[in-house]
Structures are given as structure tokens and as C-alpha cells.
Amino acid sequence: MAPEPSLGEFEQFVLLALVRLGDQGYGVSIHNEIVRRAGRDVTVASVYKTLERLELKGFAASAVGEPTAERGGRRKKYFRIQPAGRRALAHALASLQRMTDGLTPDLDAAVPADPLRDEA
């Protein structure tokens, strides 16, 4: 594995959501965080796709919870961010920060593009 694997935008969103949610991160709550904060209309399925990838890279870890009635007796799969994930996230955010330093006035006018799909 490369020392600092780069993170896609959506991967960053998911990791950030995991940071916010602490030990309450699972499919719906992560999805809701991203929909609410980023205003992205994403599918629960793509959240899982990304979580699978993050887990494979060692950035997140999962644990299976207890079944609950509101889920029709199905179990939850909780996800937590791992130290490697925190490092990668910090690195990505710092790079972004460095890239945007001093550019704020120019960017104000720019209309944000809409990269609905993360490339990978």
C-alpha cells in the first residue's frame, strides 16, 4: 500500500461523517449526514460501496450490532474511523487547504461543478 493513498471526494465525505458520528456511524446516519450537510443526493448503496473500500484500505472498521424492530428485525453494521483513516483525511484536507490558500476571492464567483460520482 502506498504511504499516503489519496482520497476521493466522496471518501472524504464519508470519513468526515464517521468523525462526526463517533460510535453512531452506520448506513442511514452516514447517508443523512452527507445529504444534510453536503446537500448531495446520494444513495445508501454508494455509501456502502465507499465504506467497503475504506475498510479494505484500513481506514475504517466495522462491527455488527443488535437487531432492532424499526429495521424489521435486521442488524446494524456500525463503522468507525481508524487511525490510518484519520491520517489520510488530515492529509487530504491539508492538501486542499494548501491548494486553496489565498484563492478565496477568485473562487467566490465560480459555480461549483457537480461531480456526483466519485471516480475510482
Add this chain to the structure above:
Amino acid sequence: MRLPIAARVLLRLTDPRVREYLAGDLEEAFTTQAATDGVARARRWSVLQALAAAVQHPWKPVTPTRSIGDGLMRTFLQDLGFGVRMVRRQPTFSLVVVMTLAMAIGANTVIFSFANILLLRPLPLKDERTLGWVFAVDPHRGGDRGPLSIPEFLDYRASLTSFESIAASTRTSVTLTGRGDARRLVASRVSANLIDMWALRLTLGGGFSPSADTPGAAGEVVISDRYWRRELAGDPAIVGQTMMLDGRPSTVVGVLAPDIEIGNLSEIDVWTPLSLSPDAAREERLLRVNGRLKPGVTHAQAGAEVRQVAERLASAHPKTNQGWTARVARSRDAMTGADTPVIMALLATVVSFVLLLACANLANLVLSRAAGRRRELAIRSALGASRTRVIRQMLTENLVYGICGGIAGLGVAAGGLALIRAVAFEPFFAMIRIDRNVLAFTGLLALLTPMLFAILPAVQSTRPDAGEGLKDGGTRSAGGVRAARSRSVLIVAQLGLAVMLLVLATLLVQALRNISGAPTGIDARRLLTARLDLPAWRYGTPAATSDYYEQLLTRLQSSQGIDAAAITDRIPMIDGEPISEVTVDGRAVPRPEDRAWAVKSTVSDRYFAAAGIAVVAGRPFSPEDRIGRPPVALVNQEMARRYWGSADRALGARFSLAGEPLQVVGVSADTLTGEREAANPEVFVSSRQRPAKSAALFVRASNPAAAAPVVRAQIRALDADVPVSGMRPMQEALDEELSSSHVLGSLFVAFAVLALVLAASGLYAVVSYSASQRVKEIGVRVALGALPSDITRMMLRQTAVLVAIGLGLGLVGGRVLAIGASTLLYRVSPSDPATYAGVAVALGAIAFLASYLPVRRATAIDPVSALRLE
């Protein structure tokens, strides 16, 4: 709250390793959403989410190792996954393929759903295979699906030994009184054993008593489930109650289960027993007769016996039965019209052509694609994939298209059927739905069509010389000589099939135009019709009936907006054409088939004025033609010509109709038959001299629709107990009669247009492809001094040969198809030269356009950049 079924089904398709968590998440989110955004939105959202889950986490075996499935299954799943990725990677190409398949599969599904009802779906009768239908064969008009009369039925029942039991039924109407307004009900009058013989289920009551159909038996009635629920509020205590039918008390003895309510059987409100009197008129043939064959007796054996009995009857009752014979038909034949097999065969031919065309188009597309994939395929085989393995992979990939096309095709079919149901009146179309059989058929097509359109390209592009493909730029001209030849064959076949369908559709459209535009002899546009049914207990005597009609017609004649009013016991072209024997004084009858006959109508004085039928010689009826005066008749021109030679010679002539002497006082113009064929001989007798119990009202008004309320009010004012039904302009009734033909005609046209579009787009694609492959060659030619027009001509000449061959074959094939359809071609010759010429010109023009456009684009290229292209 449970997820919608669609979402749950989609979730079943997801990877089992994430399914539980995903499904749980969706259910949780669905419940929250339903509370905040409403259930409908939440449902839509959850289905989309589940769809995304099925696409992004497709089903995989839990342990993808040797332990599950054999190698074949594993590679199949691999190829399928690869196919799904290919579909998503080339959205435009995929859309074209899926749409093409959807149209073709949809068309086939629609036609199959027709056939499903006609041939496959069980009739609601017990053991329909052992039922035999006894039909009279009419010597005069050649019909072989004729009904029998009551005495004939009794004779057959007494003498036939091939049948266990034999029953009869006839459709009629009865008047219900004593429960609110007088109502006219649709009734099926049946022999008492019919319900048992068909093993119809009763939900209440025990059915008719065995002697209910003997003359003088007490009235009994069995009601349909629909009528019982709708009009009697599902009264559980209905059995034993009395209904006044035609003024006669009838005890309710049962309620039929709804199983029988399909097609036109669903219109029946009540089932009442026939009165099987041996003294009934032998020439009054109204009964549809069918019987249960004894075990081991075939339809052919029963048919032979029925013919013997018919011969005996002919010699015993020469007056009514001479020349008549009978036959036995199977249930399926009995239920369909005489033209149905021809129509179904044609429709099936046409839609299978559409499917072939679509497959040819797709084969072409896949072939051009495959040429672009030569490198990929070459690498696969270089890495050790066997040829069969590569072919299998390509077939599996295209299976994905087949499945998508099948699903979309079901949608197309459902839409098409909904449209057909909306415009057609025939109950047949209301019976059509997408059931298990239809789904199975569509599924089969979805799996088979990819084999059809992918096998040729797959075999073609994996030929062993594929080593060529590894070389960079090794595309050669147009993907090899073999591929080019395959494409030419496909194009010729496509054009040929499209031409055949165009020829057929054009001929059918002309036939339809002829049939709707044929001058019927009646001024239907200004005619309002309605049926009146005088309750027998109030108008029991001829004088009372006569009196009622007299008063009603007088009232109507003096109403505003009404030009003429009349009654008739038979609405021409709509009602059946019961024929009566005619004896013309002094006319020789050397052979039985030369016996004179005519269709009889009983009409009132102003009938001819109201219907707009000209009286070409003599006079119409007058008030002087009443009971007590010599009985008189009008005949139509056809009858005058046939039996007396001319209208003038017929005037004053004497003849007898079913034994009653009459004198011709007038000759009327001809009207077409219900089949829109040339007129039958017709006799009109005066309703003053022979009053009819039930009659149709003819009202001539400049605006028939506006006259309807006036007519209704007059009838009510005269006697509110007389039920009126079916009031509508005659034109509307005629249009309705033809609505099924129009539906079928439109289907043929739609399929032909679809075929044309497919063929034209196929041609376009092939020419563009070959032009794009030849860019370099064109560049060289232009550089050497060829003019764009020279190149255009050269390329068009090559396509012109293909078009000419396709057109020629298609015209010949079209003629074969047209001859098969000749019974449907009303007043159109199956070899009508204008049609063939027109189709040839139209197709030529479209083919020219489809090839000229891509050629022009190719010649517009700059030679320098063309040469540099590598």
C-alpha cells in the same frame, strides 16, 4: 413499516453479504421519510435506493470459490457481470438496442396475448375438448356456422347417439318489471341441462329443474353474479324470490359463479329456460347447439352422424330443410369468427417479421461493434480463450440486452393493449390481459432474441484469422469481406421483409377504406335508431301493438326536428339476416339450390323515407295496407332482378313468403349486407298487416343526436313501461361494428411502419459504417482527381443493387402474403398494381435518402486529413 414490494424484490438481487444491513437501513429510512415526506414519496425513494443497491452491490455467491456451481455457471455469471458493465459503458448504443428490442418484443407480446385467449386460455366450460358444436350449413348463403330451430334441436337430440347430452342456447332480451322502472335485461335462454353440461358453478341455489324447458313449465331464472351484486345488492336471500320477466313471474333458482363472465358471456344478466315446443317454427333458426361427446367418440364421427340426421330431416321436411346440412365443430372453432384464423396467421407472420427485422438490425449493429472489438477479442484468444468460450461470452453479454428489452417490451405491450382496449368495442379485446402465459412467452423471447442477433456477429468476428486483429490498425476494409457479405444479406432480407409488410398494410388500409366508405344504401348520418320492446302482457294482441306504434309514430312525426319516423323489426346491417323461403309463381326450380329465398323485414309506412332508401318503382306502404286488405310487399332490386328479371316485371307479381301469399307493390333500392357484401334478396312486409312485438325505431332528423331526448320524452309520455334501449345515431352503430377492423388495420399499419423504420435505419447504419471504413480509400480517390459526385455515384450504385434485390424479393413475397389475406381484402385485388408501384416508389425514395445522407457526409471529407487518418 414494510418496504414496498418492488424494493424488497430488488433487494433480493443484492449481494447477500451487505443485504441485511442495506435492507435494514432502507427500511429505517423509509419509515422516517414516510412520516415526514408522505408515503408516496418515501416509496418512490426507497425503490430508487433499492435499485441503486441492486446495481452497485449485485448478487454474488457468498464464497466465490469452486464450492459453488460448476465452471460453466461461474463463467456465465462473470460474463453477465461483464455484459452489465458493457451496457452501462455505452449508454447510447444500449438505448438503441433496448428500444429496438422493446418495440419488437412488445409487438410480439401483443399478438401473443390475442392468441393466448383464442388458443391457449381454458374456456370456462368443463372439458371443452369433448364438447361438439352442431352448426347448420346454409345452402343459400354458404354460411357454415348457422343456428338450428327448436324442432330441429329436438330432432337431433332424439336421434344422435354420439352425444351424452346436448343443449341449446340463444341470446335474447327480457323486460323486467315490478322493481322500479321497466328494464331490459340481456338474457340467455337455454335448455335446462346446459348449466349441468357445462358444469357451471352456482354460488346460490340449485339451478333449473330438469323440466324447466318444457312448454308450460313454471317460470325459473338463474341470475349472473354481476347482476346479483350490482342490481340486487348481493341479496343472500334472493333464491326463491320472484322476478317479473316479460310480465311472467319467474322464481329465482340460482346465482351463477363469476367464472363464466368472460367475453360476451359477461354481458348476460339472466339465464332463463327455453320453451322447447316441437310445434315451434322449423325455419326460425336461433339456437346455438352443443353437446358432450360420449367417451371415445371423435368430432369427425359425431360430424358424420349429424350429417346423416340432417339428410333425414331434409327428406322429412323438404319445405324448410331441403339442401340444409349440418356439421360438428370444436369449441375453439365455434368461439371464433370465420376470418379469425386468417387474421391471426397474418398478424403472427407480420410480428415475427418485425422481430426478424429488429434482430437483423441489431446483428448489424453488433457486427460493426465487433469489428471495433477485434483487438480485445484477439487478445482474449491469444491469452488462451477458446473460440467457443469467446462466442459464449458475446452471447451472454447480449443476454443482458435481451432481458432489458424484454422488460421494456412488456411495458410497450401493456401500453399498446391499454390503447386497444380504449378504442375497441368488442368484448374480445376486454378479455386480453398479460397473464402467466404471456409473461412466459415474453421471457422466452427475451432469452432467444439475443441468440438470434448475436450468434452471427459472434461467429463472424471470432474466425480463426483473428491474429490480424492484434496488429495495430488492423481493421482492414469494413471488417473483412465475409462481414461485408453478411451485412449485405441482412440488408436485402430487411428491405424484403419491410416491403412485404408495406404491401400487406397498404392493401388492408384500402380494404378498410372501401368497407367504411362503401355506399350502404342507407342515409346513416341523419338516422337515429333505438330498440323498443313492448311488454307482452300489455300488448298481447296484434291490434294493441299496432295501435301503440300508430300513436307513437304520429306523435314523433309531429315533433320538432324530426323529418320521418318508422319502425322495423330488423336494423339493416346491424341485425342478423334471417332468411325465409320464397315461392315465386311460375318460376321453375330445377335443383334444390335454385329455390328462391329472401331476408324478411317488417316495416311501417314511412320506413323507406326514414332510412333514406329510395323506392325505385311502384309505391311505398300506405295506411291503406292494413289487416283485412290484400297483403302486399315491397322487394328490393336484387330480389326483383333475381326472380323476375327486372323491377318493372316484379311490380304486381305474386309470390308467397313462408307459405303466405303476397303481391309486390313496390321495388326499393338495395342496401348492403352486414358483411358489406352485395345485397341479399329482401322482402318488406307492412307492420300494419303483421305487427311485431319487438321493433327498432328509425327516426330521420337533420341532427340525430339532438333528436334523441325528444324521442325519449315521447316514448315515456305514451307509456313509461315500454323499455327503450340502444338509442344512438345509425352512423355510430355502423362505426362501432367496424371498430375491431379498424383496430386490426391500425395494428398492421403500425407494424409495417415499424418494419420500415427498422429497415431504413438498418440501411442507414450499414451505409454510414461502410462509408466510415472507406474514408481512406475515398481520400485516395479524391486526391487522384475523383469528383465528389463520382464517389457518391459509385457508393450509391453499390447500395442500389442491394435495394433492388430486396425490393424485388419483397414485392414477390408481398404478393404471396396478399393472396393469403385475400378473404380480408374487401373490394381490393391482392395484386392491385398501384399498391405495388406505390410501395416500390416509397421504399426506393426512403432507401435513397437513407444511403445518400451518409454517403454525402463521407464525400465531404478533406482528402488530406482522410489520408492522414490512421
